[in-house]
Amino acid sequence: DTGVSQNPRHKITKRGQNVTFRCDPISEHNRLYWYRQTLGQGPEFLTYFQNEAQLEKSRLLSDRFSAERPKGSFSTLEIQRTEQGDSAMYLCASSSQPTIAKNIQYFGAGTRLSVL
Amino acid sequence: DAKTTQPPSMDCAEGRAANLPCNHSTISGNEYVYWYRQIHSQGPQYIIHGLKNNETNEMASLIITEDRKSSTLILPHATLRDTAVYYCIVSHRDNQGGKLIFGQGTELSVKP
Numbered sequence: 001d002t003g004v005s006q007n008p009r010h011k012i013t014k015r016g017q018n019v020t021f022r023c024d025p026i027s028e029h030n031r032l033y034w035y036r037q038t039l040g041q042g043p044e045f046l047t048y049f050q051n052e053a054q055l056e057k058s059r060l061l062s063d064r065f066s067a068e069r070p071k072g073s074f075s076t077l078e079i080q081r082t083e084q085g086d087s088a089m090y091l092c093a094s095s096s097q098p099t100i101a102k103n104i105q106y107f108g109a110g111t112r113l114s115v116l
Numbered sequence: 117d118a119k120t121t122q123p124p125s126m127d128c129a130e131g132r133a134a135n136l137p138c139n140h141s142t143i144s145g146n147e148y149v150y151w152y153r154q155i156h157s158q159g160p161q162y163i164i165h166g167l168k169n170n171e172t173n174e175m176a177s178l179i180i181t182e183d184r185k186s187s188t189l190i191l192p193h194a195t196l197r198d199t200a201v202y203y204c205i206v207s208h209r210d211n212q213g214g215k216l217i218f219g220q221g222t223e224l225s226v227k228p
Contacts, residue, residue: 002159002161004159031214033214033215033216035216035218040220041220042201042203042218042219042220042221043160043216043218044218045215045216045217048214048215056215091159091160093159093160093216095214098214102165103148103150103165103207103214104162104165105160105162105214105216106162107158107159107160107161108159109157109158109159110158110159
């Protein structure tokens with residue numbers, strides 16, 4: 001257990017439905033990252049937060065995706081009007097302020113989304 | 117961020133050392149080499165990182181060549197629980213926000 005909690009672990013939905021995932025990072029970590037991983041591929045960066053501020057979004061994050069971290073603690077990732085191509089593992093990671101010599105991220109176990 | 121190249125898969129006998137290579141020939145002077153691994157159905161887990169000197173911790177050793185164009189992760193006594201995908205990541209110290217850029221990694225199978 002890394003201390004990063006993600007819920008739910010599995011989500012099955014029908015195409016066109018909205019889904020929301022939650023990530024609870026390690027409490028003292030001010031950085032929170034979201035990644036997506038499809039079968040056989042490494043995780044791909046989606047977005048990250050510094051406290052409550054969303055500082056970077058990948059081009060992978062279409063306008064159907066929105067992420068929030070309202071109080072700088074937990075974060076949610078919402079996908080609207082899901083498509084079959086959204087089926088993937090969604091991973092959350094947290095870290096303390098990275099320095100030149102140390103940027104270690106702690107990952108949750110992920111939420112596996114299946115869009116039927 | 118510099119690109120990395122890793123073999124797609126490797127086998128190792130239980131109890132033997134596992135040596136996982138990574139090529140990062142375009143690495144620049146201020147980029148670090150990080151290793152993570154991902155056991156099936158879990159999120160990635162940090163293992164070790166280094167700049168130019170060899171590093172060792174309780175999990176593994178990292179050997180970086182003098183020209184820094186390649187590195188090797190060494191698991192000294194592999195166990196069945198070390199079966200995982202191992203990712204070598206080169207991270208620029210000014211990387212915007214510290215995001216990790218994963219490749220496809222090396223799938224290590226430790227066999228009894």
